Amino acid sequence: MSREIRITPSILNADFQNLDYEIGRIAAQSDLIHLDVMDNIFVPNFTFDFQRASEIIHSCPIPVDAHLMVADVDHIAPAYAETGCASVTIHAEATRNVGATLRSIRKAGARAGLGIKPGTSIEDYSEFIDDVDMFLIMTVEPGFGGQSFMHSMMDKVQRTRSIIGDRPIWLQVDGGISLDTISEAAQAGADVFVAGSAVFKADNPSEMINSLRKLADSVVN
């Protein structure tokens, strides 16, 4: 089955003091920029508050895919849609009312993403499928870039692909995606790939994105 491949570089490991430059040098090769929002509560790390995130979203030349790793995300999630994100992903583990929050993201004009941590079962959340535009299967524990890809998540990716069936829902993987792991994730059924350190630690980040895309494409299409 042929699928459109999307590469969404994470700026978590980019130079936060020079984000315009960092984003500028990969924007042309990227489908969306993946913005990791962490609150030091849901995960043991902090990146941006809403105000700083909004500034980044407003100055970003391409669409933004916000990955909200924040506790009690129900109220803030639609604000990320309203401020201009193309896609807003909430974590099932951090959301009180999953269905209503997904619908409020859509209503505010963004694609609604539902993410789960490695220990969370996708079957527990498949009932929300009609409110979901993208599932995110974490392939590391959320919180930090540069961790090792969890091969053991591929079974979950496959099961999620089966649950999606022929619906136009994207299936994103996040964590440890590199030239060594992207083919396996694509084979399992992923079509949206977050890559942080693989891109920003590369000598040539934009070429790395092209190489990642080529590999995933050759598996799927």
Ligand code: DX5
């Ligand atoms: C981890 C973040 C990821 C991270 C990926 O919690 O959600 O987006 O930046 O970084 P790499 O690609 O280095 O694993």
Ligand code: ZN
């Ligand atoms: Zn992320």
